[in-house]
Amino acid sequence: xxxxxEQLLQLRGLDKEFLHPRYDRTTDxxxxxxxxxxxxxxxxxxxxxxxxxxYGDYDVDGVTASTAMEDTLKLAGVPQENIDIMLPDRxxxxxxxxxxxxxxxxxxxxxxxxxxxxGSRNHAIIDELNTFQIDTIVTDHHECGDDLPAAVAVVNPxxxxxxxxxxxxKDLAGVGVAFKLxxxxxxxxxxxxxxxxWLLDLVxxxxxxxxxxxxxxxxxxxxxxxxxxxxxxxxxxxxxxxxAKVKNFTAESIGFQIGPRLNAAGRLKSxxxxxxxxRAISPTDAAALAEQLENLNSKRKxxxxxxxxxxxxxxVSNDPVIIETGTWHEGILGIIAGRLVEDYRRPAxxxxxxxxxxxxxxxxxxxxxxxxxxxxx
Numbered sequence: 335x336x337x338x339x340e341q342l343l344q345l346r347g348l349d350k351e352f353l354h355p356r357y358d359r360t361t362d363x364x365x366x367x368x369x370x371x372x373x374x375x376x377x378x379x380x381x382x383x384x385x386x387x388x389y390g391d392y393d394v395d396g397v398t399a400s401t402a403m404e405d406t407l408k409l410a411g412v413p414q415e416n417i418d419i420m421l422p423d424r425x426x427x428x429x430x431x432x433x434x435x436x437x438x439x440x441x442x443x444x445x446x447x448x449x450x451x452x453g454s455r456n457h458a459i460i461d462e463l464n465t466f467q468i469d470t471i472v473t474d475h476h477e478c479g480d481d482l483p484a485a486v487a488v489v490n491p492x493x494x495x496x497x498x499x500x501x502x503x504k505d506l507a508g509v510g511v512a513f514k515l516x517x518x519x520x521x522x523x524x525x526x527x528x529x530x531x532w533l534l535d536l537v538x539x540x541x542x543x544x545x546x547x548x549x550x551x552x553x554x555x556x557x558x559x560x561x562x563x564x565x566x567x568x569x570x571x572x573x574x575x576x577x578a579k580v581k582n583f584t585a586e587s588i589g590f591q592i593g594p595r596l597n598a599a600g601r602l603k604s605x606x607x608x609x610x611x612x613r614a615i616s617p618t619d620a621a622a623l624a625e626q627l628e629n630l631n632s633k634r635k636x637x638x639x640x641x642x643x644x645x646x647x648x649x650v651s652n653d654p655v656i657i658e659t660g661t662w663h664e665g666i667l668g669i670i671a672g673r674l675v676e677d678y679r680r681p682a683x684x685x686x687x688x689x690x691x692x693x694x695x696x697x698x699x700x701x702x703x704x705x706x707x708x709x710x711x
Contacts, residue, residue, distance in 0.1 A: 371487035392600030398540035399450035451508025502550020509540030534559035543593035570611035601665030
């Protein structure tokens, strides 16, 4: 290694271990608050053959985390027929835990709900689940409120009581937090040693597509996730990468070829298409699902390009915050806002009329501008 390269590493606060990560250097999962309670409750669920509902999110992180959690439960000994997965509908439910999951859990006689990539601020839904004697384990990576929900466990590196983070656990994606639960189950010998590593292809995709930094813990997980992706057992991923013509596995190919195709389903139709693809066993089913995602992604690109052209044609205002309204598909509003921020380097809100004069929109920030504070009135 040249002296110049060593100096570059030093300037960026990196060391030689960054270049050559070791899997045995991953952080003890029990450093995360709530992990012990989560493992103990899952141990009981396995022993008592309880029915478990996994509740995720409609983006790539949520879909990969949901798949990883299902695989984790199966490795722990939960029969497939005792596992249910529910993803919110972007258009009907919005973000977070939907009230619809309460009826779903009751209908399927689920006694435990496990969230992935959401749940830290869904106090009311969790309180209602409690009234029906349905426990909740939250695994999430989003900001918490002043008080945690009344779940059996809240496993979230953003918890206020998790302060001394020197290894980058606060930078984990939702799928990364789900993986730490799998690690804890492995450490407690509930999952066979080494089997959790096969989840790392999902961790890699979810982490990159959620734009998490690739240092610290994420660097280790994604470094080995790349090795797992190269020999993935998932028929759906193989078909998707074939359709996307992915030849080299890099952060760029994952972020700009695999990610948009997995995201297209949740943006334009239903994220369950992407979930079904990741869970597919039959190559025939996987091929059909990959083709649907390819078509949806092409439609997404066309609608996105048309919206950007429309905005460029009438010009963007010189206001400090860009606000655009149109008749665009609500599933692509966030992408348009992000593109405006890139092009004009200002915060942007993009809104579209959904029904009877009601506008629905998405915003993206720039610099230190806080969208949350701007909307707090």
